[in-house]
Amino acid sequence: MKKAVLSVVGKDSVGIIAKVCTYLAGKEINILDISQTIVGGFFTMMMIIDVTGVDDKFTSVIDDLKGVAAEAGVEIHVQREEIFDKMHRI
Numbered sequence: 001m002k003k004a005v006l007s008v009v010g011k012d013s014v015g016i017i018a019k020v021c022t023y024l025a026g027k028e029i030n031i032l033d034i035s036q037t038i039v040g041g042f043f044t045m046m047m048i049i050d051v052t053g054v055d056d057k058f059t060s061v062i063d064d065l066k067g068v069a070a071e072a073g074v075e076i077h078v079q080r081e082e083i084f085d086k087m088h089r090i
Contacts, residue, residue, distance in 0.1 A: 002052045003032065003081035006065075010074030012043040019072045020045070020065075027061065028053045043074065048081070 008020060017036065024031060029049050036045035054061055062078050069076040 001050055004049050004051050004058075004078050005081060006047040006049055006076065006078045008036075008043065008045040008047075008069075008072075008074050008076050010043055010069075010072070012038050012041055013073060016043055016072045016074055017045065019068055020047075020076070023064065023068050024049060027064075029061075051080075 006020075008016065010016070021031070029051055030053075031047050032050055033048040034045065035047075036043070038044075051058065051061070058080070065076045065078060
């Protein structure tokens with residue numbers, strides 16, 4: 001299984017989760033774990049996603065999510081799990 005870490009940050013508004021999840025479902029990307037909160041009007045969400053079945057290149061998924069982010073008025077960052085782990089290893 002290939003996993004990735006997806007984070008979303010921005011001002012809270014209606015439909016952020018729906019936009020992100022609709023895109024992921026359309027690409028057959030499964031959400032393995034999700035956490036979201038709103039603090040002081042700012043929305044934050046972190047997901048662990050399974051990108052094993054992604055037919056497109058991973059970079060095209062990242063580019064597509066930039067469009068989703070612009071539409072939702074948030075910032076979205078995605079990293080493969082192994083890169084995330086190496087960057088945060090002490």
